[in-house]
Amino acid sequence: MALFGGLAKGSEKSFKSLAPQLRGAGIYMLLKVYIAITYMSTAIAYMAALLITLLLSLMLVDDLVMLLYYVMFIPILTASFVFMLLYIYPSQRSKSARKSIDNNLPFALIHMDSIASSGIPTEFMFELLGSLREYGEVSRQARLVVRNIQILGMSSVSAINDVAERTPSPALKQVLTGISSTITKGGNLPNFLREMSDRNLFDYRMKREQYVKTLSTFADIYTAVMIAAPLMMLSVLVMMNIIGGDIMGMTIPAAIGLMTYMVVPLMNVAFLAFVHMSYPGG
Numbered sequence: 001m002a003l004f005g006g007l008a009k010g011s012e013k014s015f016k017s018l019a020p021q022l023r024g025a026g027i028y029m030l031l032k033v034y035i036a037i038t039y040m041s042t043a044i045a046y047m048a049a050l051l052i053t054l055l056l057s058l059m060l061v062d063d064l065v066m067l068l069y070y071v072m073f074i075p076i077l078t079a080s081f082v083f084m085l086l087y088i089y090p091s092q093r094s095k096s097a098r099k100s101i102d103n104n105l106p107f108a109l110i111h112m113d114s115i116a117s118s119g120i121p122t123e124f125m126f127e128l129l130g131s132l133r134e135y136g137e138v139s140r141q142a143r144l145v146v147r148n149i150q151i152l153g154m155s156s157v158s159a160i161n162d163v164a165e166r167t168p169s170p171a172l173k174q175v176l177t178g179i180s181s182t183i184t185k186g187g188n189l190p191n192f193l194r195e196m197s198d199r200n201l202f203d204y205r206m207k208r209e210q211y212v213k214t215l216s217t218f219a220d221i222y223t224a225v226m227i228a229a230p231l232m233m234l235s236v237l238v239m240m241n242i243i244g245g246d247i248m249g250m251t252i253p254a255a256i257g258l259m260t261y262m263v264v265p266l267m268n269v270a271f272l273a274f275v276h277m278s279y280p281g282g
Contacts, residue, residue: 011035018087024094024168026140038086042079049078094168100137101169106204108138109175109197117190122156122183123149141167145176157183171200211278218275226271230264 012032019031027034053074057067108129115125123146129135130143141163148159157180164176175196182192234256241252250258 018090021090021094023166024097025090026097027090027093034090038083041086042083045082046075046079049075097137098168101141101167101172103204104135104138105169105171105175106197106200108135109193109200111135113190113193113197116193122160122179122189126160138172141172156180171203175200214278215275222271226264226267230259230267234259 009032012035015031015035018034022029022031022034050071053070057070111132112125112129115128116122120128126142126145130139130146132139135142144163144166145159148154148162149156152159154162160176160180160183164173164180167173167176178192178196179189181187182189237247237252237256237259240247241256246252247255
């Protein structure tokens with residue numbers, strides 16, 4: 001680990017963009033520690049892939065050139081995959097947390113408004129919010145505020161500001177910063193939460209309305225690409241089967257089977273994955 005620690009320290013500037021992603025993803029470790037773990041995991045993946053590839057190639061491959069090809073490239077590809085996976089993991093986890101927060105924040109604010117209106121102190125408001133699992137990442141952020149107060153001994157304002165600096169969601173950061181500012185200035189917290197609730201709920205509705213309009217465009221694309229195009233292609237293949245011939249050395253019945261049982265299902269799965277990724281709720 002000392003070797004990888006030295007490499008991590010030397011390349012810390014190159015990975016500087018990972019620091020906010022680690023905070024937003026809730027990965028509580030120093031940047032150089034995460035870089036060292038990435039390097040160590042990459043090295044372990046390379047050595048394991050090299051050993052497995054070498055053993056399998058000696059047993060299954062007779063051609064020396066192919067054996068060298070496998071031994072050279074498969075470990076490199078495996079190590080590169082592990083490195084890229086660990087590099088993008090904080091960013092993907094941070095994006096997922098941000099989507100969860102933005103999706104649940106309008107409803108969490110309604111709940112926070114009702115709690116604050118009853119006169120309960122702010123730290124207990126966050127404690128109650130953190131105990132409710134239905135708000136997803138918002139509840140986890142509330143539990144971080146409670147942790148800062150109860151375990152780390154921070155004041156309510158300092159605890160809220162600390163989470164505001166770490167959260168991956170600009171909307172939640174604005175809410176938390178406003179709460180701490182309202183507490184500091186002695187403002188009306190229920191009024192602030194009600195205003196933020198109305199604003200975030202309006203944004204939530206606008207995003208959903210826009211997404212519904214986008215879905216209509218997706219429906220047109222699906223009809224043209226996933227239904228009409230395969231049917232036309234299958235019709236052409238059936239006609240070619242009557243006439244005779246092949247396609248790139250493949251018989252017409254085999255091409256029809258490939259189109260029916262592999263190409264069309266894979267295209268549908270890819271389209272569904274694209275629609276799911278474009279969903280504003282994550």
